[in-house]
Amino acid sequence: MKPASLSLRLGLTMSTLGALLVMFLAVLAYFALTHELNTLSRDSLASKMEQIEHSLSLYTDPGEISSKPHILLDQVMGHDNLTLTIYDRSNQRSPLLKSGTGMVDPRPELKALRATVDQLTYSDSTDAEGAKYLTLSKLIRLKNGTSVPVLLSMDNAHDQALLSAYLRSTLMALPLLLIFIGLSAWAAVQRGLAPMREFRKVAAMVSTQDLDHRLSVVNMPQELSELAQGINFMLHRLDNGVQQLSQFSDDLAHELRTPINNLMGKAQVTLSRERTSEEYKDVLVSCIEELERVARIVRDMLFLAQVSHPAALAPFELIELEDEALKVADLFSLSAQEKRINLSVVGSARVLGDRLMIQRAISNLLSNALRHCPAGETVSLLIEQGTSNVSLLVSNPGAGIEAHHLPYLFERFYRVDSSRSRAQGSTGLGLAIVRSIMSLHQGVAQVQSLPGTMTVFRLGFPKVDE
């Protein structure tokens, strides 16, 4: 099932919440109104009862009530909804006085009144036609000491009408209100998400050939503009990555083209006429040399690819850097002797890593250092245990590297002096491999060089917690 659209979902949610809220308020208002109307009715009954009591206090006995009722009737005159009934205590069948239209059965009230004098009692009742009454009843003492039950009833029809009108209007307004809330929410979301179309447009245009498109963050709501900035940043990095990749394949093709051209040319020239087997042998040997270079480039490339996707690598182990440095130095010691260069290894520290890779990194740096170190000088390997990391420094005196080369030294195929290093069999990948190895070890590869004085390469490893 396709999930409903965000605007629809938000619209529905808002409507539901709106409905709940409106209904809650309506119910609250209904009860408040009921309570308030009830209180008002009671108050007005109570004050009316007071007036009646006052009038009754002028009567000497119950007989006077039926003979001179007009004083009492005046009290309830003009109040259509009031019914005043006064009974004789001894004869409760027919009232001494009755005004108004209320048809309430008075017996429960009369029964309740038997006991006490001066007590106000409220009661609700419903007559045969369904009209609701609120009745206030009280025993009132006359001048001669006899007391008569007085019942004052109020017809609640007005209040009921008011309440039902309120309910009706609320119920009628509710659906309209909810539709309005829902539509507004839907529209607000639609408008708020309108910039998403911009996202879609840009996403549709982006491909590896064309990574130049960016989202415009002007006029975007804050949440979306943050997202847009994030996406722009991602596009920027992708752009860089893709450019590097394509630059890299250019470089790779170029690197491979040179030796392949050499091979082809040499073979073609050789085959163009008859030669002695000695000459053929020479050509084959030089072909092998060239091919070895190609093979080395391919192996280095494979190694780099393997290091950048380190899924299938052996787990790291504790490595004594000094041992590995000594081992690599041992490998290079003969070449160093030949060039009359001293090799020194100083210091010790332990790191977590892959033995073969660390050897390889040291070896790449050492062979560079030996290549550029003048005769009679010293190439030194210095291992330092720092407070937060472990450093392995490979330094050699010599002509050094000019500052503008330094930022690119660890790039693949970057060469300071391309023709010379290629002639020496360098693949141009040695330092790139060093950098990849170090990043695999969560470390860094750095270089510092003072032309004419000293060049120092540094491998920084994270410190091992032992």
Place this chain on the structure above:
Amino acid sequence: MRILVVEDELKAAEYLHQGLTESGYVVDHAATGADGLHLAQQQAYDLVILDVNLPKLDGWDVLEQLRRTHSTRVMMLTARGRLADRVRGLDLGADDYLVKPFEFPELLARVRTLMRRSENIPVPQVLKVADLELDPGRHRAFRGEQRIDLTTKEFALLHLLMRQSGEVLTRTQIISLVWDMNFDCDTNVVEVSIRRLRAKIDDPFDSKLIHTMRGVGYVLEARE
């Protein structure tokens, strides 16, 4: 000794065939996995050299099916150098695993090692080639009557060359076996060491024992 080469790439099969035949082996060739499996099951081979990327039935399947019935030695040959692939190959019962691109002399050396593994030829205590003698136990070398002083690495190198006398050893092999460095290193240590070794065991004498195979490597043998 018979070797079956299962390889779909014609050029590679061709030079493997030639190289192995010239080294004295009888070589058969199969171009697909199915043919290879059939041949390996029908005939008795001393060694099967098996490529992984094969049409129809790939090298893993061939190896797996062959291992159910035969214990023929198998050397896997593949461009996949990842650790997981190598482990898989060896787990499936391969006896050796060589990653392309490889150097032919290394392949040859490994073939010889595999062949030797079953024959169990004991390595003699004192190695002797022509009048050159090497006693690893006492760490001494003689050419004729003359004692030769060697450094540790020179001794290890000579030991290796004499142990594999008559076989060509490549620079990579030598670095791996003598210096225990198993990756490409940009150094001329082998050339320098061979030169120094020659100065001690060959230069003062008339018959030379260490020979350079240009473009391939070095071999120690007595030549007429």
